[in-house]
Amino acid sequence: MITFKDIQIHFGSFHAIKNFNLEIKEGEFFTFLGPSGCGKTTILRTLAGFISPSGGNIFLKDKDITHVPIEKRGIGMVFQNYALFPTMTVYENIAFGMKVKKAARSAIDADVRDIARKVDLKEEQLFKKVSELSGGQQQRVAIARALVLKPSILALDEPLSNLDAKLRVQLRNELKELQKQFGITTIYVTHDQEEALTLSDRIAVFNSGNLEQVGTPYEIYNHSRTEFVCNFIGDINKIDPELIESSPLKAHVPPGKVAYIRNEKVNLTPIPGDDVVRLKAKIVDREYYGLYSKYVLEMGGGSRMKTIEKENGQIGFEVGTETDVYIRLADIMQYDRTERGN
Numbered sequence: 001m002i003t004f005k006d007i008q009i010h011f012g013s014f015h016a017i018k019n020f021n022l023e024i025k026e027g028e029f030f031t032f033l034g035p036s037g038c039g040k041t042t043i044l045r046t047l048a049g050f051i052s053p054s055g056g057n058i059f060l061k062d063k064d065i066t067h068v069p070i071e072k073r074g075i076g077m078v079f080q081n082y083a084l085f086p087t088m089t090v091y092e093n094i095a096f097g098m099k100v101k102k103a104a105r106s107a108i109d110a111d112v113r114d115i116a117r118k119v120d121l122k123e124e125q126l127f128k129k130v131s132e133l134s135g136g137q138q139q140r141v142a143i144a145r146a147l148v149l150k151p152s153i154l155a156l157d158e159p160l161s162n163l164d165a166k167l168r169v170q171l172r173n174e175l176k177e178l179q180k181q182f183g184i185t186t187i188y189v190t191h192d193q194e195e196a197l198t199l200s201d202r203i204a205v206f207n208s209g210n211l212e213q214v215g216t217p218y219e220i221y222n223h224s225r226t227e228f229v230c231n232f233i234g235d236i237n238k239i240d241p242e243l244i245e246s247s248p249l250k251a252h253v254p255p256g257k258v259a260y261i262r263n264e265k266v267n268l269t270p271i272p273g274d275d276v277v278r279l280k281a282k283i284v285d286r287e288y289y290g291l292y293s294k295y296v297l298e299m300g301g302g303s304r305m306k307t308i309e310k311e312n313g314q315i316g317f318e319v320g321t322e323t324d325v326y327i328r329l330a331d332i333m334q335y336d337r338t339e340r341g342n
Helices: 040-048 090-100 105-118 123-127 135-147 165-182 193-199 217-222 227-232 241-245
Strands: 002-011 014-024 029-033 055-060 075-078 153-157 185-190 202-207 210-215 236-238 257-262 276-288 292-298 304-310 322-328 333-336
Touching: 002 040, 014 040, 014 210, 029 040, 029 193, 040 075, 040 153, 040 185, 040 202, 075 135, 090 105, 090 123, 090 135, 105 123, 105 135, 105 165, 135 153, 135 165, 153 165, 165 193, 185 193, 193 217, 202 217, 202 227, 210 217, 210 227, 227 257, 227 333
Parallel strands: 029 185, 029 202, 075 153, 153 185
Antiparallel strands: 002 014, 002 055, 202 210, 236 257, 257 333, 276 292, 276 322, 292 304
């Protein structure tokens, strides 16, 4: 549905985006993920029309929209700070775009009330000032204002970053349900890995203006294509070269490679399979979280690894205990040492 072809974006001598190519399918919940300043918001704003690319083209359903005015692109935008009118009522904020388009008063009223119900805004809230609402309610207003214009694409730029942790999780779930309900192609920008993994059909990971990897959450997490993606997504152990040299891992990690394994894939209990390696370790620290515990393990040669074990109601592993550690070789991700100057 959306195709970025050879997009380049320069701000003076600074090359923010270098030869960007990507295709997004119709109806996808697609996330741009990366650290601050990596280019993800720049690409989103270019799609919406707020930034003109220095080179390349953007296609929407095979139509070149690279130089089409913002208001004619059919893209609904929700900004990080919501960009609502604080002195207007919720009703007036949602209706604003329809009034600009000179829609009939009866159509405005019907559509505003309909979309308000769909995003769980109550009748009495419609006539409150936006400034009287909570952060979560304001976010719903911003989404309703974008959706009431019936856009073909919904673009969201870090819409949950200003909310507290509990509300973020709640609204994250609501966002996904809304997207399923409307079936609208959604482009979501975030630096939060958990948000990206839980919301997305596919993810594009950005790094310094470059696209590191595009894939499903499972692919991004379990089969990270580059060392940057491997480190940016989730918690990870870098396996010490001395541990590799002094253990059965040596036969499976070639010289010149750097190896990583996700914390939860380091096991303190035996696991089935022919490709499992057993190592010796000592538990040197434990953090109890209720559902699970995090352990710090001292491995051979003094190196350390972390692991996560689900709590099952029994007494966990005690600090100071010598234990066996089990690693499935297929879970080890390996990269050339020269990739990041290792």
